[in-house]
Amino acid sequence: MQKSERQAYIRQLIQDEVIERQSDFVTALEALDVPVTQATISRDIKDMQLVKVPMPNGHYRYSMPPEKQLAPLDKLRRTIAASFRHGDKMDQFVHLVMNPGTAPAVGNLIDQLEDQRIFATIAGDAAILIVCRSAEAAASVLDMFNAMVG
CATH class of the missing domain: 3.30.1360.40 (Gyrase A; domain 2)
Incomplete structure (x- = not known):
């Protein structure tokens, strides 16, 4: 799978689900038959400039940076x-x-x-x-x- 395809899945996941840890990405992607490693997710997070934002329960979740939230x-x-x-x-x-x-x-x-x-x-x-x-x-x-x- 190409990086752009995998990152499209990641963008969709953070819109549809609460992703708190890199391991959550790995689990969710594997459930979609997208094999990844934690190291790959780490590189994608850096490349996509994902940020962690606070949730009402005190936990943090991954999100797109504000400027990347535009289509x-x-x-x-x-x-x-x-x-x-x-x-x-x-x-x-x-x-x-x-x-x-x-x-x-x-x-x-x-x-x-x-x-x-x-x-x-x-x-x-x-x-x-x-x-x-x-x-x-x-x-x-x-x-x-x-x-x-x-």
Whole structure:
């Protein structure tokens, strides 16, 4: 299983259940037939920047950090509006030109969408190459970005 898929499960778990310990993640994921180790969960917690928040009973539970609680698409819209210069497509490829320094964050947000039209993203400093699953998907993805900036 890919890291992005496992982390999507983790995001869903902390929305649906009270997860107090790393071992709770391991148990819940194994119940979903997602084999993991405590070390993997520890790395995912760090990578996802999960935080522990207090509950009324005095215990603490894992949660997404406040800024990550926005849906990835909403964060992407906000970020694109401030950093997108232009985009183009060729066959199943979409090329986005961004303001310098913004492409890595936008590429990460695109990955978080887990959009089935997108096979992979490659982000440089000011440009992103999106490899789509088809030419039609590339046209649709480019239309999505153009619509975000109006």
